[in-house]
Amino acid sequence: MTEFAYVDVFAAAPLSGAPLTVVPDADDLTDEQMRAIAREFNQSETTFIMRSATADRRLRSFTPIGEEVGGVGHNVLGAWLWLALTELADSPGTFTQQIGDELLPVVVERAGDGRPVVTLEQSAPVFGDVVTDPAPLAAALGLDVADLRTERPPQVVSTGAGHLLVEVGDRAAVDRVVVDADRLVAVLRSVGGEGCYVYCLAETAYARFFNPAMGIPEDPATGTAAGPLAALVARDGVLAVEQGHSMGRPSVITITVDGDRVRISGSGVITATGTLHLDGYFA
Structure with a gap:
């Protein structure tokens, strides 16, 4: 079984901002499986969180037609919001993410009202x-x-x-x-x-x-x-x-x-969580 979450990114409340599907613990998924899952969710992007030998996390994102996209936008910020609200809830700080071949810094903080705020550094323009x-x-x-x-x-x-x-x-x-x-x-x-x-x-x-x-x-x-x-x-x-x-x-x-330093910041909320029941489908 594969867990997933819906995260509304750049949003102050549910059902606003940019919806993103986040699939954590995606190390065992193949490219074909990730593309098929992204088509199923049909969001502008679905992001998969993986382990990395050189960074705290590796992220990969796919569009509804199965195209993999790079860049640092709501696809990446939403994944770190999910991490900030779950695995990193008690340990905000500065992290490193792998996007393609790039290693980029991420800052996870808490606003005065307790909301997570994620700041991402993009590539030089x-x-x-x-x-x-x-x-x-x-x-x-x-x-x-x-x-x-x-x-x-x-x-x-x-x-x-x-x-x-x-x-x-x-x-x-x-x-x-x-x-x-x-x-x-x-x-x-x-x-x-x-x-x-x-x-x-x-x-x-x-x-x-x-x-x-x-x-x-x-x-x-x-x-x-x-x-x-x-x-x-x-x-x-x-x-x-x-x-x-x-x-x-x-x-x-x-x-x-x-x-040449460009950074984007935002918050968001987890609006839904669930499980993909795919046993045997990719056999």
């Missing part, structure tokens, strides 16, 4: 290709070219995963986005982007994330995109990102940028 023709991108998002801001052209930025960051004029434009998946995948491939983060800036950033090539129509909270956004617009500062409102799952992601 890499600034990639810029979209030079906005018309196909606007069409892929169901927007007019005039909705796209020109002062900061759409650009792929990575702090572990490269996403296309697209600034629009206001929250209404963000909310109007209706994705044409095939067109958006074509634009993303032309600039080497994995997903698309549409945002506007005011007191906080307001954003939506789309990653159709990885089987994610829309994600309510995306740390792997919020980190690059902060690296692009809030160097040497702090940025809060609101996301998920259009999906009825509001979330707040806090990002700190200090030079």
